[in-house]
Amino acid sequence: MEQSSHYITICSDSIGDTAEAVVQAVIHQFQNQRVTIRRYGNVRHEDELRKLMEETAQLQGFVAYTLVQPELREVIREEAVRLDLRIVDIMGPMMQAFIDTFDDAPQARPGLLHQLDENYFRRIEAIEFTVACDDGRDLGAMLKADIVLLGMSRTSKTPLSIFLAHRGKKVVNYPVVPEIAPPQQLLSLPPSRIIGLTMKPEYMLKIRSERLKMLGLPAGSQYASLERIHEEMEYAAVLFKKLGCPVIDITDKAIEETAGIIMGHL
Template sequence: MDEPSHFITICSDSLGDTAEAVVQAVLHQFENQRVTIKRYGNVRHEDELRKLLEEAAKHNGFVAYTLVQPELRETIREEAVRLDLRIVDIMGPMMQAFIDTFNDEPRQRPGLLHQLDENYFRRIEAIEFTVASDDGRDLGAMLKADIVLLGMSRTSKTPLGIFLAHRGKKVVNYPIVPEISPPGQLFKLPPQRMIGLTMEPEHMLKIRSERLKVLGLPVGSQYASLERIKEEIHYAEALFERLGCPVIDITDKAIEETAGIIMGYI
């Protein structure tokens, strides 16, 4: 019989992305946890807040919240006591640290992270640039890119590029194939602007074999042969050495982890 699902309520006067990201990060530290997450965003009125808290109290879980408006923060504390409901303030301690350390006061306006400011439009521009430059479609874009990702097929270049673009970085990814000479643009770039991606051969074999199954193609093709994969990796790593660029082994690494390493290089 399945264990009963735990219940977590997320409450925000903006979108709730921040609170959910923290909850998900913590959740991954626990095994075999069946958790139902209910998210309420754009909560701007006290009556609305009271109603969702009463609903949350029925499930014997807790509420994670990001509320910046003082009246809502006061209401959630009062209602938590009344309902005997556990609440977790995601942003409050950080805001208090800013106040205490820098003697500054918060603007207390929800949604500032997602406002249409200069950073927002820079991210949109980066995403459009990255999509247009995917898989080496625009070699000239390499000279305009913040990051050039290099790697053989199935080294997560495209999703990694999109992830970085959402952080405002213009990314070009270029597939490394032994039969195709690398473009001259690569040798004009500063080495630190390029990132070589590699992977353990056996792990690559598994990924490519699964890819062929999805496409309905024979698993025994050269694309998914260990000998071919080792040849590609050897060629790619030799090219990375010629270019002098950083190299990341992405075996068993999540996109977020690899992106964090890349951001440390540039």
């Protein structure tokens, strides 16, 4: 197995989610993605900071950080000069822009984004709701959902649902199958709460074929035939039109991009 040759250290005096999200987004812009991410959260002491920076320098990587405590921000800058180590301040420029533009001062308290406030508990509730309703397991929950996702098998319904749940949305996803009539609960919903998912047939064929291969099933299954895929897509198109809901072609779209489009429809 080929070893990773690039190292990025994430350093935060909170949990490090913000920095890692930015780092991951950047990594995906490069073809060479052989990168090892070393994440250090809840860094509160100068000794911890110096140690992780020395290790990163030895690995010839760089440090991406979200530190809000002034003392630690000063130390990381000093150590970067001493070690000749590249550092990337994820939050600093944004905080400075806020200070300069709005003449305000930051609280310099780590972890404020993740404190246990009302929004946090709303997200937890949404995640629990969404997991319990995966793949149409609770039809009655459609009436309580913020979003109902409809789509054929392999249209990313579950990962999309979980992603949206982390944004505080209660989501039900329901599989569209020609042999199963849509439930009455679905037909009673306003179109604005329903999203139809589709993709190009050739792309679907590739995904389903890979799925069969992964499961060790024969490649000639009807599930991964163009004829069956076209049949399902035609049925889905008729259903979406009947419901009057927005339809999103997810071909070649990342989960984040599709989720952004869905949020734009709400």
